[in-house]
Amino acid sequence: MNSSYFSKFLKIYGYDIVLGLIATFYVLAVPYTKVEESFNVQAMHDILYHRHHLDNYDHLEFPGVVPRTFIGALLVSLLASPIILVMSFLHLPKTYGLIAAHGTSLMNPCHSFWNSFASFLNSSSPLYVSVRLASGCITLSTLHFFRAQVRYKFGSQVEAFFVILTAFQFHLLFYCTRPLPNILALGIVNLAYGFWLKGDFYAALNCLIFSAVVFRCDMVLLLCPLGLVLLLNFSMSMTDQINFIVEGIEMLYWNGATVCLTVLVDSIMWKKLVWPEFEVLWFNSVLNRSSEWGVFNVSGEKFALRHLGSDQRKVFCVPSLFSLDTFLPLLGALLDRRVLPFLIPVFTFVLLYSKLPHKELRFIISSVPIFNLSAAVAASRIFMNRKKAFWKLLSIILIGFLLISLGCTAVTFMASYENYPSGYALKYLHQIGHLASNTEEQWVHIDPYSAMNGISRFCENDFPWRYSKEESIPLKEYQNRNITYLINEHLLVEGYKCLFSVDGFSRVRPQLRFPPFLLIKEPKVYVHGNIKNEDLMNKNWPGC
Incomplete structure (x- = not known):
């Protein structure tokens, strides 16, 4: 009985455990955060420790260029609060022995990463790490929902290759625990992708509306192509299109409720009437000041599909690797017609983003699950036909691609480890x-x-x-x-x-x-x- 229960548990959650362990390793090895994450990190700290004493909150002293929403920070803090309460009861400091190893490495130039990491595990910071892990749990839970729909629509073998590709990459599992607005939006987008695969188009669009209104206004660049594809009858019959128009009225109500939610919560936290993502949209689009934060050429987006690390402007893998990165997703679309309707809107999203003056690779991380799905379809077909001559060559290319991907992951991880x-x-x-x-x-x-x-x-x-x-x-x-x-x-x-x-x-x-x-x-x-x-x-x- 116990063995059967354990087997069933592994069948349902085994892949989640694998991905979760990799993400946890990244958190423990690289727990610190960058300026892009500073608002949500400080907000989570203040919510957990200052609670209702808003005058002590960091954002009132250092508001940043544009206001950001507190909704994501509130949700993550709620999940992390039990650990914080236990630590407070035990009177442990906020940084209980955080990264002691790297400090001692200053005295010993011959230190190794593994010695540092082992020392960290013996003296980790449960308070600091808990909010990172809580954020990762949200993202990976929504990825589980998406992966389940992949299994139902494309089969368990495609699901397995989806997990393998995700595990061999660096950026998705490294970033999934980081409190970035892009990652908070990614959790909602994963739900949208899952509903999309399931055939619940209205739920998918509502998820994208929520992510655009609350977390990242640039999700409109994904919302519009996806909605257009549905209207052009890639996924809906004529009756469905009529129902879609009717449902559009309900979506407007949903949109209004979402706006009211973010305005209510954030106006209280910022002590002024504010809709954060509207101000971001105004700053970046109407005032056209996004380029003040740097520009990245169009070809830069090609690196987003795989291997760039935490400092995207410095860590580069060989540009020719992009030919491998595009090979599998495009092959997946050619081998299985069902993939193309999902690939086109996401590819359009990346293409539209490439036209904006200011862009970073984390901005299009929401495209990764669909690209990985298409690549997994191709990898699955190659694996099934690996004994045939032509497919045997493709299987060798696939193995080489995975090894290169793993090597790039190792390089970018070590760079990230030294980047704080x-x-x-x-x-x-x-x-x-x-x-x-x-x-x-x-x-x-x-x-x-x-x-x-x-x-x-x-x-x-x-x-x-x-x-x-x-x-x-x-x-x-x-x-x-x-x-x-x-x-x-x-x-x-x-x-x-x-x-x-x-x-x-x-x-x-x-x-x-x-x-x-x-x-x-x-x-x-x-x-x-x-x-x-x-x-x-x-x-x-x-x-x-």
């Missing part, structure tokens, strides 16, 4: 920076670069530590401030001594031996101590 230097710098400072006089406050100033590359409210400790993120302070002004430590990107600061530095990822250099790629690191963040503090100057520091 300021988080490690603050953790190491907490470990060795305690002074003899613990009754006095120790002020740490965090410059904008450091705040964008690994430090969040979850990294802060209690008394005697105090933190400042005041911006636009001239370098010469620091010596006139009562600041104990500086964490910034400058090697020399007048009135301060450089205590230690933390290396970060710089670039990937190809080489003609194994491994074929070498990760180049260089000092990215420097921790300085006030020379007026005698206790601080009398301590032994690694130096810069």
Whole structure:
């Protein structure tokens, strides 16, 4: 009986366990966050710790360029709150031994990633990691729903290859736990894809409307092609089209209710009348100011289908790999007609996004599940016919593609591991920076670069530590401030001594031996101590 129950459990949730373990590994190995995630990370922290005391919330002091919604942060915080309550009951600090290993690595240049990771597992941060895992649970749960519809429509073998392709890629499982608006939208889009495969077109469109109104207004670029495909009779009969028009009225009500929800919640949190995604749309489209955050050429989108890591502007796999990335999805559409109606709107979404001035690869991560579905259909057909001569050649290409994909995943993961230097710098400072006089406050100033590359409210400790993120302070002004430590990107600061530095990822250099790629690191963040503090100057520091 128990064996039968266990087999049934594995049949239903086995793939989820595999994908979940990989995502959890990424969280434990790289728990820190970047500036793109800062709003939701700070919002989750404030919801969990400040609760109804809105005046203490970070976004009121650092509002950012445009407001973002709190709905995603509220949902993730709700799921993570039981762990937070237990940790609070046990009086554990917010960063209970977070990444101790990387701090000790500053003293030992011969450290390895695996030693660092093993030490981290022994002293992990349940509070910080819990919100990441809660976010990942939401995304992977919706991916489970989509995958179940893949199994019903295309068969269990296609489902298996879908999981294999997803597991061998880096970006989807790495990003699925990260509190980005794109990832929160991805969870809703996964539901839309699932309903689409199931034949419930109205539910699919309603999901896309919700994601566009609440999380990412650019989901309109996916909503419009999908709706157009349905109207052009790819998926609906004439009767269905008439019903679709009738249902459109109900969709307008749904749209209005969604707008009311986000306006109500976010107006309370922002203390002003606001619809966040409308302001984002106004800023990016009407004011046309999105290009202020950088531009990426049209061909850049080709890299999104597989292998780019957390810093998309720096980590590149060989561009010719795109020929392999397009090969499987296109082959899937040719081998199975059922795939084409799903592939066209998603491909159109990527094409439309490529025309926008500002774009990053995470913006089109919502296209990955459908591309993987089409690729899985092709891989399944190749596997079934692998004993035939022509298909045997394709099977060799498929295996080569998977190996290359795995290699790119390894490179981008190692680059990402070294891509959050300021988080490690603050953790190491907490470990060795305690002074003899613990009754006095120790002020740490965090410059904008450091705040964008690994430090969040979850990294802060209690008394005697105090933190400042005041911006636009001239370098010469620091010596006139009562600041104990500086964490910034400058090697020399007048009135301060450089205590230690933390290396970060710089670039990937190809080489003609194994491994074929070498990760180049260089000092990215420097921790300085006030020379007026005698206790601080009398301590032994690694130096810069």
